[in-house]
Amino acid sequence: MVYEWVLYALIGIGALGYLQRTSWIVYGWNILINASVLLFIMGVLWGYSKWRMEIELAEGLGKGDVLFFIMMAVSFPNSSFLPLFVFSTLFSLLIFLVLKPSLTDNRVPLAGLQAGFLFIFLCVNLAFDIINVYAN
Template sequence: MWVINICISLTLGTITYQDLTSRSVYWFLFPLLACLGCYYHFNRSGSTTVTLLFIGLNLIIISSVLLCVWMYSRIKLKRKLQDTFGLGDILFFTAMALCLPTPSFIITFCFSLILSLALHLVFTKEKSVPLAGFMSIHYISVYLIDLLGVYPNLFY
């Protein structure tokens, strides 16, 4: 399982590098991340039913977040969603929804958004945020902490 964990971390590292340097990420990295993460999640939980339930709940959470972003973009900013939020970010959210059980997903998702805001305010001068790249930094640390066994109940 540690090989899958390393592969997930390397995929997240590639997403980080590409998003921070060129502001575009190869599309195949998102399905790769989703497949690796879902496989890892399934093997750690040991139950197809539990894994599918968690994935469904995570996708509902992501859909709710994206609905709020869409409404804010339309009502407050008077812009299309594509002008305020990148497709790569949506694909990243969806991929990560497949990777963790719901309690862990909620906590890591919120903290990765907070970390992304802090990194953007401190390190970038641009108006746009490389959200998938910044969030990947946090998720790399989550998977490396799991690999080291510091927090053994991350997938239960």
């Protein structure tokens, strides 16, 4: 668990960091596309949790997960957001499946694992200048 204010601060820092690298119009369109992707995913998750798992969405997806998704959506152009979101989700699934036998809680710490992936990716990218994550 993480304090909410940390995620709110990261949303602001990420948004300002990306906005400094692009124009308002490009930023707005990228955020609109990213938000649309997130809304679609949240809709699918809502339907899956309601009809397949028979639980409320809030039981299966925490507030920290949603705030982390928003942080990623406002911090990157869609050309970086989409691959980072997909690969961080796959990374989270893989790590959870590997660690599942030794865990006492059966819930996936999605935002934490995605944050770990993002941290590792950005550190490696900073050290070796692999790609420009802000290129459109």
